[in-house]
Amino acid sequence: GDSGKSVRGGPVSWLSFLLLLVTGGGIIVYYDKEKKRHIEELKNSTNSVKPAQSVGTAAIGGPFTLLNHDGKTVTEKDFLGKWTLLYFGFTHCPDICPDELQKMAAAINKIKEKAKLEIVPVFISVDPERDTVEQVHDYVKESSIKIS
Numbered sequence: 771g772d773s774g775k776s777v778r779g780g781p782v783s784w785l786s787f788l789l790l791l792v793t794g795g796g797i798i799v800y801y802d803k804e805k806k807r808h809i810e811e812l813k814n815s816t817n818s819v820k821p822a823q824s825v826g827t828a829a830i831g832g833p834f835t836l837l838n839h840d841g842k843t844v845t846e847k848d849f850l851g852k853w854t855l856l857y858f859g860f861t862h863c864p865d866i867c868p869d870e871l872q873k874m875a876a877a878i879n880k881i882k883e884k885a886k887l888e889i890v891p892v893f894i895s896v897d898p899e900r901d902t903v904e905q906v907h908d909y910v911k912e913s914s915i916k917i918s
Contacts, residue, residue: 833846839903
């Protein structure tokens with residue numbers, strides 16, 4: 771028979787709650803230790819970024835010698851007394867460089883129209899190993915501006 775006593779527990783037993791508490795606490799302690807270990811490892815790592823020592827001063831400006839797209843030698847003396855707009859790019863640049871050259875052309879045309887100034891655009895390759903004189907010649911020929 772039924773004596774009227776209920777042996778039924780609630781939705782969570784005390785044992786389940788205690789097990790959850792111990793497991794959660796263990797995970798928190800483990801995570802904290804791993805985080806501290808990782809931070810210490812980064813501090814001691816030889817691959818971490820460290821400030822580089824400066825070696826001399828940068829040579830900004832001054833004399834230079836370059837080859838133009840016709841294979842002729844160009845120096846800073848060729849641009850004395852002229853307004854120049856330098857563009858650093860490479861011929862294997864599929865999208866951005868041609869778009870930027872078009873923007874450069876628009877700016878040069880606007881300056882010429884509004885301020886009556888002649889601007890000499892200069893394309894300087896950042897990939898001289900692949901950018902041959904012929905490739906640069908073809909590349910600037912496709913542009914709507916006369917580039918030096």
